[in-house]
Amino acid sequence: KNQVEQSPQSLIILEGKNCTLQCNYTVSPFSNLRWYKQDTGRGPVSLTIMTFSENTKSNGRYTATLDADTKQSSLHITASQLSDSASYICVVILDSNYQLIWGAGTKLIIKP
Amino acid sequence: DTAVSQTPKYLVTQMGNDKSIKCEQNLGHDTMYWYKQDSKKFLKIMFSYNNKELIINETVPNRFSPKSPDKAHLNLHINSLELGDSAVYFCASSQEAFGGTEAFFGQGTRLTVV
Numbered sequence: 001k002n003q004v005e006q007s008p009q010s011l012i013i014l015e016g017k018n019c020t021l022q023c024n025y026t027v028s029p030f031s032n033l034r035w036y037k038q039d040t041g042r043g044p045v046s047l048t049i050m051t052f053s054e055n056t057k058s059n060g061r062y063t064a065t066l067d068a069d070t071k072q073s074s075l076h077i078t079a080s081q082l083s084d085s086a087s088y089i090c091v092v093i094l095d096s097n098y099q100l101i102w103g104a105g106t107k108l109i110i111k112p
Numbered sequence: 113d114t115a116v117s118q119t120p121k122y123l124v125t126q127m128g129n130d131k132s133i134k135c136e137q138n139l140g141h142d143t144m145y146w147y148k149q150d151s152k153k154f155l156k157i158m159f160s161y162n163n164k165e166l167i168i169n170e171t172v173p174n175r176f177s178p179k180s181p182d183k184a185h186l187n188l189h190i191n192s193l194e195l196g197d198s199a200v201y202f203c204a205s206s207q208e209a210f211g212g213t214e215a216f217f218g219q220g221t222r223l224t225v226v
Contacts, residue, residue, distance in 0.1 A: 043116070043202050043217025044155070087153060100215075102155045 002027040004092050004103035012109045016079055021106045023073040023090030035064050037077045038087045038105065046067035047075070047088075077108075085110045113140050118203045118218035125193055126226055133188045133221045135203030143167075143209045143217075144186035146178060147202040149220070155202065161186050162209045193225045 004025045013019050014076070025033070032051045048064040053077045056065050061078045074110035077084055087105040094101065115123045125131050137144060145168075146158045159178045160168035166178070175191045190197060203218040 041222075042219050043204070045217070046214055047215065083139070100157065105153050 001044060002092075002094065002101050004101050005092055006088075006090050006103040006106050008106060009079055009104075010107040010109070012111060015080060015082055015110050015112050016075065017050070019080060019108065020089075020090050021077075021108070023075070023103060025071050025073070025092045025101070025103075026088070027071075027092040027094060027101050029095035030068065030071075031093040033064075033066055033073050034091045034092060034093070035073075036089040038089060039110045040086070044089055066093050080110045082110050084108060115216050116203055116205055116218040118221050120221060121219065122222050122224075124224045124226065126219075127193055127195060129193050130189070130191045131193060131223070132190070133201055133203075133223075135186050135188070135218060137184055137203075137205040138215070139205055139207075139216060141207050142203040143182070143206050144180065144185060145204040145206075145215065146188050147204065147217075149200040149202060151199070153186065154185075159186075159188075160209065167209055190223075193223075197223050198223055198225045 007022045033050045035047040037042040047062050050057050050066045054070040063076045065091045087107050089105040090103040092101045116137045145160045145164045147155045149155050158172045161180045163183050177189045179187045200220045200222050202220045204215045206215040207213040211225045
């Protein structure tokens with residue numbers, strides 16, 4: 001069964017600290033993996049897109065990694081800011097029909 | 113100049129009523145989607161239209177009927193609303209179908225059925 005699992009479910013860190021969010025998937029065949037940020041009451045916004053041949057991609061203070069062999073991805077946030085408080089969702093796209101398989105997200109709270 | 117806009121943002125209605133949610137995109141995209149985000153925060157695709165034609169229709173009660181008058185609009189009409197329909201509904205669009213290109217989301221419509 002195609003699934004995307006994220007951990008932790010929620011995370012609280014102090015402003016200025018770094019954190020890493022995890023995504024494990026069992027989706028096959030794999031096309032690409034995306035990380036989205038969803039602010040409370042808003043729609044998801046894309047942070048990164050990676051194909052299986054890419055193992056890292058950065059977008060400002062966000063760095064995503066991908067290990068296609070172990071089917072794991074991580075999103076690292078550096079020097080967190082209060083505005084980083086949001087849910088971060090990992091999405092894996094099937095290569096066969098480009099269907100999007102969504103994770104449940106990690107709820108990140110940044111405290112001052 | 114919002115890219116994907118949906119209205120209303122909040123909708124509270126009684127069981128049994130019929131309601132519609134409107135979505136418009138000004139990105140010139142060919143494909144539009146409706147997603148339902150439940151209380152566990154999973155985003156589940158409901159429908160997808162490509163150039164006004166239905167291409168994805170997941171297992172959704174037939175009380176839900178999408179309408180695409182043109183490729184810039186995809187409205188969602190819901191008949192005989194039930195308590196379980198309470199959720200946040202997101203509209204999205206992309207240039208190509210099936211996730212091949214980036215999808216842009218609206219801000220969501222929080223539907224509460226009482």
